[in-house]
Amino acid sequence: MQINKPIVDKLIMFEEQKNYSFHVPGHKHGLLSTLPWKESLTYDVTELTGLDDLHSPETIIAQAQQLLTQDNNTISSYFLVNGSTVGNLTMLYATCNAGDTIIVQRNCHKSIFNAISLIGLKPIYITPEWDEVTNTATSINITLLKEAHEAFSITAIVLTTPNYYGVLANELREVITYCHTNNIIVLIDEAHGAHFGATAAFPKSALAYGADIVVQSAHKTLPAMTMGAFLHINSERINQKKVELYLGMLQSSSPSYPIMASLDDARHFKANYTDEDFLYFTKIKSKFIASLTAIKGILVITTDDPLKLLVRYEGVTGFELQTELEKQKIYAELADIYQVLLLLPMLKNAMTFQFEEIIVGVQLASEKLAHYLKSTPPTTNYHKAITQPKFSPIEMEEKPACYVNIYEGIGKVAAETLVPYPPGIPICLAGEVITKEMTKEIIMLLEIGAYFQGNHRLNEKLICVMKEA
Ligand SMILES: Cc1ncc(COP(=O)(O)O)c(C=O)c1O
8 A cells, every 4th residue: 555646746736836937848837838638738847846857866756766666576666758668778778788699589579679779789589489369479488598598698588578468478487587597687578567466366577576677668557648667676686877877868858747747646556456446347347248248259368467358250350340349439459360459447446437338339340340251360370489680780780781572582681670460470580581481481471461560562572681691
């Protein structure tokens, strides 16, 4: 149980004083703004006397971060105003040096790839496991991790858990213990698990398994504003000064007070979430699932995270289901070829949500979907592998690239990363040598209508490769 909300309370007091603004931001408490929500800009202030400084916190921000630290039982926890993106960049900058070799889950977020490029790291990619129930890529297998460790001298490992769909990494405790026994620092991108550990009914955070540093997007599942995130230092292996140095370099020098206040609020919300709240949430959720599954054609799949629901409609893609749901004003978190992902509100006791209206909308969507042409979603050819790119991202920066016919690309170094959905795991990453198997898989996926992310020219049968390789 935590009582105070130091940043929220101070902002309310400050606003009530109706101070005169001769300072930034230029909207002057919303006066010059034409936004319909300009009233709320009265709380959008800056580092004024009494409002502390995120980059050198001593009062309200220090107190709020201290409460976050206590709630998570960490060495030190921080508010981030540039999302898990800045948390991921910081955790790599603070733990690795240029030229270090690190293990990375092949389907990690682009902020990890960006950190690898910016720092000049040498990545070893491990393809994650595939979960047949949710049809999603999950975690790396410990046997592959051991193989990679035996072949290379590794400084750190970056894991993503849970995945977007709320599926947890397998054997996380064993993986972390193995890494620590072998002097490998464990960095966890827990962007989708900021609510973990709120009560014993939620999955445990990787912090509880001893991960050294963990980043969470508070804005994804807790009631924080977009871009609000947390970074937790959880072991003596992490140099706290370095973390603070990089947070200072990488985050805005004008951090948003509305975002910081929302982080204070989200921290308080989670710290005070009770078993009774969870019981209430579970009852409402079960009723919602029962109503959904009573609709003809709808299939619901639950995952490790109680806040995530996967919804499918027999014989149509997740994209088609998403289109019909949006016509009913129902916006899912995402769609893939198999399903849509619903992110449920983490309701507390007596809170309500429009589940009954939503069921009416899903019913109407399903009546439209009944007339769609039915097909079976494709399954993908899936390989477990450890790969080392021929060139690291930094080595590739100055090298010229060109498009060649997809078959001529075999044996050349890819200058672009190709990520098909499904399964959302890159087939080739920039810097890797393109193999015959990769090319065959790309062709097969194009034929079955898989969607490839990014600006590629695969539909013209062209692939981007490095010129001299
Ligand atoms: C696994 C993962 N890590 C990091 C991020 C970046 O998070 P943020 O949007 O908070 O910067 C995302 C965003 O979707 C993500 O899915």
